[in-house]
Amino acid sequence: xxxxxxxxxxxxxxxxxxxxxxxxxxxxxxxxxxxxxxxxxxxxxxxxxxxxxxxxxxxxxxxxxxxxxxxxxxxxxxxxxxxxxxxxxxxxxxxxxxxxxxxxxxxxxxxxxxxxxxxxxxxxxxxxxxxxxxxxxxxxxxxxxxxxxxxxxxxxxxxxxxxxxxxxxxxxxxxxxxxxxxxxxxxxxxxxxxxxxxxxxxxxxxxxxxxxxxxxxxxxxxxxxxxxxxxxxxxxxxxxxxxxxxxxxxxxxxxxxxxxxxxxxxxxxxxxxxxxxxxxxxxxxxxxxxxxxxxxxxxxxxxxxxxxxxxxxxxxxxxxxxxxxxxxxxxxxxxxxxxxxxxxxxxxxxxxxxxxxxxxxxxxxxxxxxxxxxxxxxxxxxxxxxxxxxxxxxxxxxxxxxxxxxxxxxxxxxxxxxxxxxxxxxxxxxxxxxxxxxxxxxxxxxxxxxxxxxxxxxxxx
Numbered sequence: 001x002x003x004x005x006x007x008x009x010x011x012x013x014x015x016x017x018x019x020x021x022x023x024x025x026x027x028x029x030x031x032x033x034x035x036x037x038x039x040x041x042x043x044x045x046x047x048x049x050x051x052x053x054x055x056x057x058x059x060x061x062x063x064x065x066x067x068x069x070x071x072x073x074x075x076x077x078x079x080x081x082x083x084x085x086x087x088x089x090x091x092x093x094x095x096x097x098x099x100x101x102x103x104x105x106x107x108x109x110x111x112x113x114x115x116x117x118x119x120x121x122x123x124x125x126x127x128x129x130x131x132x133x134x135x136x137x138x139x140x141x142x143x144x145x146x147x148x149x150x151x152x153x154x155x156x157x158x159x160x161x162x163x164x165x166x167x168x169x170x171x172x173x174x175x176x177x178x179x180x181x182x183x184x185x186x187x188x189x190x191x192x193x194x195x196x197x198x199x200x201x202x203x204x205x206x207x208x209x210x211x212x213x214x215x216x217x218x219x220x221x222x223x224x225x226x227x228x229x230x231x232x233x234x235x236x237x238x239x240x241x242x243x244x245x246x247x248x249x250x251x252x253x254x255x256x257x258x259x260x261x262x263x264x265x266x267x268x269x270x271x272x273x274x275x276x277x278x279x280x281x282x283x284x285x286x287x288x289x290x291x292x293x294x295x296x297x298x299x300x301x302x303x304x305x306x307x308x309x310x311x312x313x314x315x316x317x318x319x320x321x322x323x324x325x326x327x328x329x330x331x332x333x334x335x336x337x338x339x340x341x342x343x344x345x346x347x348x349x350x351x352x353x354x355x356x357x358x359x360x361x362x363x364x365x366x367x368x369x370x371x372x373x374x375x376x377x378x379x380x381x382x383x384x385x386x387x388x389x390x391x392x393x394x395x396x397x398x399x400x401x402x403x404x405x406x407x408x409x410x411x412x413x414x415x416x417x418x419x420x421x422x423x424x425x426x427x428x429x430x431x432x433x434x435x436x437x438x439x440x441x442x443x444x445x446x447x448x449x450x451x452x453x454x455x456x457x458x459x460x461x
Contacts, residue, residue: 086260
């Protein structure tokens with residue numbers, strides 16, 4: 001029997017749109033009902049707003065890939081994130097998005113695996129040193145630690161310096177506030193009820209965004225000015241690559257504010273999603289001792305106690321599949337919101353222009369008709385022929401099509417390294433009586449943390 005992690009129990013029947021909205025205010029996962037995990041397409045209608053949830057693989061491919069231009073990113077998400085991310089690649093559409101993507105694709109080569117690995121390793125070593133300060137067998141909230149290490153990694157990748165000191169702590173805390181408030185701003189927009197946004201929440205969100213952008217700007221400004229003055233490059237990090245990026249059409253570079261937009265987006269996306277998935281991976285491993293011991297043995301066979309190298313990551317098949325299975329069960333971004341640019345038809349249903357079309361990896365990757373044991377933690381499925389079709393048509397934790405995540409390979413290598421280092425040094429066990437409660441916010445997190453016990457393994461050859 002495979003371990004099946006707890007998740008919000010779906011309602012027996014579909015709720016009214018109003019009840020669905022109020023259920024979703026705490027977590028959009030609470031608005032789901034049993035048929036959500038079997039349906040091909042669902043719909044919700046409110047005054048002035050139509051929303052369609054598509055689960056059928058062919059429709060998903062149509063919306064995200066084949067006709068991506070006909071289904072641009074919904075502005076409803078952007079409204080909540082705009083104070084922080086501005087006009088970044090995460091919120092823009094059309095020609096503006098294409099220009100940014102064309103500039104960032106080559107620039108993002110600085111985050112490719114061979115360049116980023118030493119940065120990942122250094123931040124992971126710092127994490128392990130922090131954990132060494134805890135008493136053996138101590139109970140620890142892994143969510144805090146995974147957020148810290150992934151934020152440190154992306155910070156070093158962007159700026160070439162560790163995330164430490166009072167300014168870094170202020171940014172870390174401001175990001176936490178912003179992320180907690182964002183769902184309370186997004187959901188009213190998603191349900192066509194902007195009038196239900198509390199002015200206090202909107203003000204708090206803008207305040208946190210201003211604080212983050214101010215701190216990022218203070219780091220970017222000196223290097224931006226030096227670059228414009230023709231001074232030698234300070235490093236080969238992502239910030240340098242973004243400053244050197246040029247619009248292929250006219251040769252123009254990113255302006256200062258646009259540079260802050262892109263760095264803010266990269267910092268948020270680059271640590272929040274990985275932190276979410278790594279936290280759930282630790283939870284799953286702690287509750288499946290068989291998989292955990294096999295993964296530990298794989299790490300010891302391939303790496304042992306020596307310093308890990310980039311090439312070692314390819315040999316850690318089971319560790320990598322643990323993370324892939326975590327992404328299936330707990331996709332960090334649980335849904336993608338798009339907007340129908342014109343009237344169209346889906347499954348013989350008319351979809352009006354401007355309607356919201358939602359693709360939800362959370363539902364598709366647990367769909368009862370697309371997966372065997374959809375709620376079970378089974379990392380071995382990635383080596384089984386029987387899972388090949390499910391993986392081909394119903395696995396999309398990084399999205400699909402032209403807006404597929406730029407950092408997918410980065411995240412997979414980062415997670416494999418962090419999990420390998422943890423498994424080599426510690427045995428993870430669940431805390432009796434503590435069961436994490438998944439909630440859908442900006443990413444899928446636990447409402448009550450993920451508390452585990454860390455038992456040291458002997459560091460012998």
